[in-house]
Amino acid sequence: MIDTASIVICSLIVVYIAYAALRLDIRERKTGRGFQLEKPSDPPIS
Amino acid sequence: MRDIFLLLVALAYAFGGTTAPFVFGLGYLWTDYFNPQLVAYSFMRIVPVSLLMALSAALAYLLSTKQPTKIVPGIWLLIVWAAWITLTTTWAEVPEDAWPTWDWSFKTVCFAAFLPFLFKSRVQLEAMLLTIAIGVSGSLLAYSIKTLVSGGRYGASLSLIGGNSGLGEEATLACVAIAIIPILLHYHRHSLLIKNRFVSLGLFYGLSAAAVVAALGTFERTGLIALIVFAVLQWWNTRRKLSIGVAYILLLSMSGYLLSDSWFARMETIQHPQGDVSAMGRLAVWAWDIDYAMSHPWGGGFNVFEINHISIPIQNSPTAAPKMVEQSARAPHSIYFQVLSEHGIVGALIFAVILTAFFANVRRIRRKAGSDHELDWASSLARSLSASGIIYLCGGAFTGIAFQPFLYDLIAAGVILNQIMRNLAATNPAQSATSTLGGGAQRRLTEFPNRPVVSTAKPAFSESP
Numbered sequence: 001m002i003d004t005a006s007i008v009i010c011s012l013i014v015v016y017i018a019y020a021a022l023r024l025d026i027r028e029r030k031t032g033r034g035f036q037l038e039k040p041s042d043p044p045i046s
Numbered sequence: 047m048r049d050i051f052l053l054l055v056a057l058a059y060a061f062g063g064t065t066a067p068f069v070f071g072l073g074y075l076w077t078d079y080f081n082p083q084l085v086a087y088s089f090m091r092i093v094p095v096s097l098l099m100a101l102s103a104a105l106a107y108l109l110s111t112k113q114p115t116k117i118v119p120g121i122w123l124l125i126v127w128a129a130w131i132t133l134t135t136t137w138a139e140v141p142e143d144a145w146p147t148w149d150w151s152f153k154t155v156c157f158a159a160f161l162p163f164l165f166k167s168r169v170q171l172e173a174m175l176l177t178i179a180i181g182v183s184g185s186l187l188a189y190s191i192k193t194l195v196s197g198g199r200y201g202a203s204l205s206l207i208g209g210n211s212g213l214g215e216e217a218t219l220a221c222v223a224i225a226i227i228p229i230l231l232h233y234h235r236h237s238l239l240i241k242n243r244f245v246s247l248g249l250f251y252g253l254s255a256a257a258v259v260a261a262l263g264t265f266e267r268t269g270l271i272a273l274i275v276f277a278v279l280q281w282w283n284t285r286r287k288l289s290i291g292v293a294y295i296l297l298l299s300m301s302g303y304l305l306s307d308s309w310f311a312r313m314e315t316i317q318h319p320q321g322d323v324s325a326m327g328r329l330a331v332w333a334w335d336i337d338y339a340m341s342h343p344w345g346g347g348f349n350v351f352e353i354n355h356i357s358i359p360i361q362n363s364p365t366a367a368p369k370m371v372e373q374s375a376r377a378p379h380s381i382y383f384q385v386l387s388e389h390g391i392v393g394a395l396i397f398a399v400i401l402t403a404f405f406a407n408v409r410r411i412r413r414k415a416g417s418d419h420e421l422d423w424a425s426s427l428a429r430s431l432s433a434s435g436i437i438y439l440c441g442g443a444f445t446g447i448a449f450q451p452f453l454y455d456l457i458a459a460g461v462i463l464n465q466i467m468r469n470l471a472a473t474n475p476a477q478s479a480t481s482t483l484g485g486g487a488q489r490r491l492t493e494f495p496n497r498p499v500v501s502t503a504k505p506a507f508s509e510s511p
Contacts, residue, residue, distance in 0.1 A: 002191045003206050004048065007085055010184035011055045013249070014080070014177050018072045020239040021173030022062050028167065 049090040052082040056095050063102055067110055070103035071164035072177045074157065078451050079181025084207045084214070100157060107163055115163045120407065120461035123400045124159035124454065128152055130396055131348075134389045138347020147348035151449035158454030162461045166469075168423070169238055171462050176233060178455055179226045183253050185213045186223045190256035193263025197306060204263065212450070217379075220269030221441030222452050223257040224276050225434045230254050232430035236423040262305065265312050267325075272441035279433045323360055323371055328444070330356040331376045335387040345390030351377050381442035397448070400457065401439070407460045408432045411467055424467060431460055 059073030076082075077096040084091075117125075131151060138144030165174045185206045192204040207214035213222065233240070234250035261269035277294060284290050315325050334354045338346060346353070352375045359368040378384045386394045411428040415421035435456050442448070 002195075003085070003188050006184055006188035006191070006206055007048065008051065010080065010180050010187060011051065014072070014076050014180045015055055015058050017173050017176045017180065017239055018059060018062055018069055021072075021169050022066055022069055024169045024238060025066055025068070025167065028169065 049086045049088050052086055052090045053093075056082065056093075056099075059099065060102065063099075063106055067103055067106035068164045068166075068170045068173070070099050070106055071161065072173055074099035074103055075174060075177045075455070076181050078154075078157075079178055079213070080184045081207050081212065085184075100153075103164055104160070111163075115166070115465075118162070118461060118465065120403060120457065120464070121159050121162055123396070123403055124155055124457065127396050127400060128155040128159065130393055131155070131389060134345040134347050134393060136347075137344065139350045140347070140352045143352060144348040144350075147449075151348065154449055154451045155454055158451065158458040161455065161458035162465060165462050166465065168466055171427075171459060171466065172233065172237065172239055174455075174462075175229050175459060176237075176239065178452070179229050179233075179253070182213065182222055182226050182452075183256065185219055186260035187253070187256050189219065189223075189263060190259035193259055215445075216264040217266045217268040217441075217445035218447050218450060220261040220264040220266040221272050221438060221445060221447060222450070223261045224269065224272035224441065225438040225452065227254045227257050227276060228279070228430040228433035228437070230257075232426050236426055262309070265309055266445075267313060267315070268441045268445045270313050271444060272437050275437050275440040276433070279436060283429060283433070323358060326358045326360055327356070327371075327373060327376055328379050330358045330373075331378050332380065332383045335378050335383040339386045339391055339394070343391040345386075345388055345393050348388050350387050351375060351384075377446055379444060379446050381439065381446065381448040384446045384448045401435075404435060404457045404460050405432060407464050408435075411460075411463055415467065421470075424463065427463060428460075431456055431463070 055076070056073065059069055059076065062069035063073060074096060077099055082090055082095060083093070131148060135141070135144050135148040161174065165171050188206040189204050196204070203216070205214050205216065205219060213219045230250040230253055234246050237246060237250075240246045240249060258273065261273055281287060281290050281294070331351065331354060334356055335351075338350065338354075354376055355372070355374045356376055358371040358373060360371050361368045378387060382394070385397045389397070408428040408431050412425050412432075415424040415428070418425075435453070438447075438453055438456070442453075447453070
């Protein structure tokens with residue numbers, strides 16, 4: 001039970017991390033900006 | 047059911063990897079640390095997830111890259127190390143056991159050398175380090191809960207992963223568990239992926255607490271040493287030295303209520319090893335390792351300890367005469383003596399150069415980024431990598447973990463961070479010539495890992511291992 005809970009929790013977290021990173025990575029490539037989420041008011045860099 | 051769940055996780059990585067190669071790299075790291083094949087019950091035990099992820103990552107990188115990543119000195123050092131351990135295996139004293147160990151050790155070093163090709167931006171580096179930390183957490187979360195339920199004991203084998211290798215070995219788990227804490231604490235403050243403050247607090251501090259409980263619950267002296275080193279580093283790096291110092295004193299005074307007598311008895315053997323076969327055996331085998339390296343400076347290959355035969359003097363009381371205990375094939379249980387006997391004086395020198403280059407690299411990053419408020423994340427990450435490395439290497443002085451992936455992945459993370467900093471400087475060369483990394487905050491904070499560098503201006507960060 002404890003083992004299964006650890007497996008499920010940690011696996012879901014790593015999958016979330018992978019997809020959150022992928023989403024941000026795609027956004028970076030599209031906008032050319034790495035930190036838009038941190039500083040939403042920053043002007044885009046040409 | 048568990049196998050199907052693990053298969054779905056592997057497929058999720060494979061699906062993401064078709065979009066960006068670094069996700070295959072994350073899949074490999076998850077496999078390396080989480081070991082799904084060891085926690086599965088049926089078909090996932092035989093699926094070579096690690097091999098598939100590594101091959102997919104290499105293939106995806108080759109197909110997607112337009113401008114190959116330059117091989118920097120840090121990567122060259124790992125390649126030299128991989129070549130040297132291969133050479134020493136060719137003249138190994140015990141070839142039938144040396145080659146299987148070489149097999150996974152070689153892959154560990156080679157994949158670490160490949161990581162800077164896959165992970166090139168701050169987001170990707172964060173995903174890499176968090177995947178490692180959470181992968182380790184799979185084992186230590188289960189271990190910590192079982193410790194809280196049962197109280198833990200020496201050799202209880204409460205780990206998620208069975209067996210006596212990798213994170214299934216309790217000294218290794220204790221050392222790595224404490225070594226990931228600086229990384230977890232760094233990402234509590236500087237994560238781009240987990241922005242919710244409460245989730246971040248619960249996840250990173252919760253896992254840090256679980257790491258401490260698991261390390262103590264293993265009853266391994268390595269865990270205590272790693273914990274002391276971590277506490278000293280935290281105190282040294284904090285501005286709130288008084289409050290942290292008071293917290294330590296409070297924790298120490300409460301430790302008598304929280305930890306059992308058997309735990310204290312086990313830890314006391316660090317100070318008084320004379321009556322402990324395990325502790326005295328290490329001292330005896332280290333002496334054998336030094337003698338062996340002096341007579342065989344090229345090393346004896348992996349698992350050379352299998353040919354040793356040592357006499358261990360055990361003194362149960364100060365007045366009693368020492369009793370000699372004979373042991374054979376005693377492992378050195380130390381990174382340094384393991385490298386010295388297995389890969390010789392030459393190998394020890396290469397290993398020392400790799401470690402020196404790693405610490406010099408993160409120190410350089412800290413020095414350059416330290417004064418810039420907007421590069422706090424880089425300075426903090428460099429400090430965390432350095433702290434993790436120190437904890438691992440201090441804990442590793444008492445357990446043979448020279449070829450565990452964590453050390454090499456830390457080194458690779460240092461190389462990647464250095465490359466990110468170089469890219470940051472190169473995107474703004476005019477300003478980097480007049481200040482550490484240039485004056486424009488947004489431009490400094492923007493990463494263009496794949497953008498060709500058009501300027502010939504010297505970057506603020508010189509290339510380094």
